[in-house]
Amino acid sequence: MDSPSTYTEQELVDGLRSRNQKIFSYLYDQYSATLYGVVVKVLNDRASAGDVLQDVFLKIWKNIDQYDEERGRLFTWMLNICRNTAIDVLRSKSHKLDQKIQNITDDVHVKNEPLVVHMQVDHLGFSKMLEHLSKDQRNLIDLAYYKGCTQEEIARVLDIPLGTVKTRMRTALNQLKQIVKNIDK
Structure with missing residues (x-):
């Protein structure tokens, strides 16, 4: 039937x-x-x-x-x-992380390509300040502040130890602080 x-x-x-x-x-x-x-x-x-x-x-x-x-x-x-x-x-956290990693993977920079940081605050001249940082430091700033990644996520994405991420981030922020102080003078 x-x-x-x-x-x-x-x-x-x-x-x-x-x-x-x-x-x-x-x-x-x-x-x-x-x-x-x-x-x-x-x-x-x-x-x-x-x-x-x-x-x-x-x-x-x-x-x-x-x-x-x-x-x-x-x-x-x-x-x-x-x-x-x-x-x-x-x-879910895993979905958000997957989306961040996908976006980051799309943004990973080839060795000879210039790093482009997407700025919403370009009128403040922040992109000029970032030019004084190394490529690795600019990449960290981009991932942390513009992509919203945690330091743990950055370590996973870049496949470097968490301590290295923290040290490089601290160094980059200290250099930015010095750059801002020099501009204010």
């Missing part, structure tokens, strides 16, 4: 509650594209969206007993799970 081409909402809920894999496959086929779109919209990251979508359907499968027909439609319930899961991923 062929399976129906569509199911009612109650048939879907009953099928999921009885752990019917055919119903689950149907649900996935019908709703995965829409839910994927929601995940991509929240994360703005297609690479992570597939993994998050898998987590969403796993939560739907495991938590179907928590669905209450009186509180809303099945799709609305699934949409809320999807949105909340994507937001949780977006807020």
